[in-house]
Amino acid sequence: MTTTATQQEILTGTGLHAWEQNIAQATAIFEKYSDEDLLLPIAPGKNRVIYLLGHLTAVHDRMIPLLGLGERLYPQLDEPFLSNPDDVAFLPDAAELRECWNKVNGRLTERFRNWTTEDWLSRHEAVSPEDFAKEPHRNKFGVVLNRTRHLAYHLGQLVLLRK
Amino acid sequence: MTTTATQQEILTGTGLHAWEQNIAQATAIFEKYSDEDLLLPIAPGKNRVIYLLGHLTAVHDRMIPLLGLGERLYPQLDEPFLSNPDDVAFLPDAAELRECWNKVNGRLTERFRNWTTEDWLSRHEAVSPEDFAKEPHRNKFGVVLNRTRHLAYHLGQLVLLRK
Numbered sequence: 001m002t003t004t005a006t007q008q009e010i011l012t013g014t015g016l017h018a019w020e021q022n023i024a025q026a027t028a029i030f031e032k033y034s035d036e037d038l039l040l041p042i043a044p045g046k047n048r049v050i051y052l053l054g055h056l057t058a059v060h061d062r063m064i065p066l067l068g069l070g071e072r073l074y075p076q077l078d079e080p081f082l083s084n085p086d087d088v089a090f091l092p093d094a095a096e097l098r099e100c101w102n103k104v105n106g107r108l109t110e111r112f113r114n115w116t117t118e119d120w121l122s123r124h125e126a127v128s129p130e131d132f133a134k135e136p137h138r139n140k141f142g143v144v145l146n147r148t149r150h151l152a153y154h155l156g157q158l159v160l161l162r163k
Numbered sequence: 164m165t166t167t168a169t170q171q172e173i174l175t176g177t178g179l180h181a182w183e184q185n186i187a188q189a190t191a192i193f194e195k196y197s198d199e200d201l202l203l204p205i206a207p208g209k210n211r212v213i214y215l216l217g218h219l220t221a222v223h224d225r226m227i228p229l230l231g232l233g234e235r236l237y238p239q240l241d242e243p244f245l246s247n248p249d250d251v252a253f254l255p256d257a258a259e260l261r262e263c264w265n266k267v268n269g270r271l272t273e274r275f276r277n278w279t280t281e282d283w284l285s286r287h288e289a290v291s292p293e294d295f296a297k298e299p300h301r302n303k304f305g306v307v308l309n310r311t312r313h314l315a316y317h318l319g320q321l322v323l324l325r326k
Contacts (some may be wrong), residue, residue: 043206
């Protein structure tokens with residue numbers, strides 16, 4: 001960011017920075033955990049780490065069409081990680097999930113970095129043009145801030161397992 | 164927000180909305196818990212709810228001088244809730260802490276609602292004018308987004324106690 005950035009660019013850049021920081025923090029946590037660690041619950045009787053990895057990946061994958069960035073990469077993640085609670089009898093493929101996590105976030109972040117102010121302020125796909133005319137804050141910037149908070153929420157849970 | 168809002172106002176309004184949503188969510192959780200509930204740990208061996216209430220209040224109280232909004236209201240919260248880990252032998256006054264939480268957030272939110280774009284984009288007190296000239300994203304908007312994420316992080320922990 002240079003000193004010639006517009007006010008809008010500084011504001012959207014601050015939001016993008018928050019997103020990137022949380023993605024980096026979560027990725028570092030997942031990488032620190034072995035595949036066996038992923039099968040541990042974050043606290044007794046609570047979700048396993050691997051469920052949160054799949055859940056966050058599915059939520060971020062859904063951002064791709066929501067933000068007008070194309071088709072989803074991994075719609076098959078919804079059923080085990082969004083439509084259903086964690087099931088300890090289910091053993092997802094850890095290596096595959098780790099790859100999905102990195103691919104989805106890489107795709108999103110790359111696009112965000114190239115967005116103009118108009119892109120950030122444009123309508124997301126879950127709001128109608130009529131509603132958006134009345135509620136201009138239901139824009140793509142709001143979606144990214146919201147998902148950044150959602151990620152922070154689960155980060156607070158993931159660190160409970162810290163040894 | 165009206166359709167005549169500037170791009171800057173929409174962006175800062177989106178950030179303010181995120182802050183207000185998380186404050187409301189946390190306040191609802193704290194109010195739902197009885198004074199006895201506050202003494203429970205969020206998970207075995209982890210922080211008590213009352214420690215997180217004090218911790219979040221202290222962090223938000225420190226935002227007042229950081230954002231150039233005057234003197235802190237409750238500097239005495241730092242020692243038990245920031246400088247030291249949770250100590251189950253320490254029994255803070257629940258009613259007093261609940262009041263501090265509401266007062267601090269009320270003060271901050273009221274001021275945020277009246278900020279202009281220039282206020283949001285201005286330097287916070289922990290960055291020097293020289294550094295800020297080179298790094299304009301180290302502004303007050305960034306502080307509020309950061310603390311909103313910090314709150315979300317602990318919200319993810321507070322809900323683990325949900326019955």
